[in-house]
Amino acid sequence: MSAAPLVGYSSSGSEDESEAGVRTRPGSGGRRRGQSPLPSQRFPVPDSVLNMFPGTEEGPEDDSEKHGGRVRTFPHERGNWATHVYIPYEAKEEFLDLLDVLLPHAQTYVPRLVRMEAFHLSLSQSVVLRHHWILPFVQALKERMASIQRYQKPPNMA
Template sequence: MSLSPCFIMLVGYSSSSEEESEVTTDTNTSLSRKYQEEDDGDDGCPVRKKAKMKQLVPKTRLPVPGDLLAMYPEEEDPQTDDSSLHGGRIRSFKHERGNWATYVYFPYNPEEEFLELLDELLSAAGAHGVALKPQEEFHLTLSQTVVLRHHWIQPFIQSLRTGLAHCKRLACSAGKLKVYCNAEKTRTFLGMEVLTGQDQLLDLVRAVDRTMTEYRLDTFYKAPSFHISLAWCVGDFTAPMEEWIQELQSLVDHHEEGVFTLRLDCAELRCRTGNKTFRFPLES
């Protein structure tokens, strides 16, 4: 009996398939054993893959470029609310990221005679049991301290610049000591009240207040006592200091060659907001 070519081909195909099946089985078994040897973890990832993944994880964090940090100056140290970092001073409002404390003022650059007098005043106050600390800088404020959101700063400053564009420079003097206390009764100040130039200062306050009103911020006091703060202490010491303020005043009235008068050339108004200071030169 002769076999047809088709039958021969089918028999050959079947034989070839059986051989491939045996090879595939052996290969699968080998691969299975290989992965079983590699996979000794609980999460189903091969050890070799785990090793590669570990190599990809950086061991240390790269430093943030300084230029990038400078783009966000309003992000201050979260410890700035710690009163121990500010000589015991307590904030009038809670520090929040993106909120900038802002005020308008005239700077005063102290002369040597003024600093000598200040030392005498601090010594006399200490003899009465009140340890006053000198101001880090001296200025005449024309606004309350308000809070500005970071994105308000540029339009706020532009509004101030427009309102002060035609304001005139002035000169004022101070020589009368006065005790001040903040609204929260957390700090007491020894100040020197301004005696001349008050009308011109009120004109400037009105210009500043227009910008404050535009941004729904607190305007200046209705009956302001313009002054330059000389020194301060924590707490409300208004009553005891007023008892011997005349003793301190006598040091001012009889300082060396005569009455000491603090003279302030108000040629440039400034606005400080956060760590930025903007300048507004006044017309001559």
């Protein structure tokens, strides 16, 4: 097995060229005399490449049926994340019973109202965050919330 180097480096490429008598013309972009320039035309992009990711430039389809009846309040924009701060709420049987009574009456005024599977208490409205803002936003929120004491239910409440 020989220990020949994979690549041989010289101390300076321009010195080697000038020693060999090869000169470049000013404005030739470093081409040597007699070398043809790169073609000025570009090859066409194949259809298979152009159609590789169909529909990626369009925003997602706004189908509220796919999202529990929720409707966007602002249009989707690529790279934006709709974000809100909330506290999850574990619904008790009494709450669900009340919901069963109130929902049919409310649907006479707003027919698209539906019963949700999970409930929460919103602490903010929806805001738009760019992807690189998410982690700093979450970290700042945690820092600010760390000093707030956690709510404890009084022992006499069921």
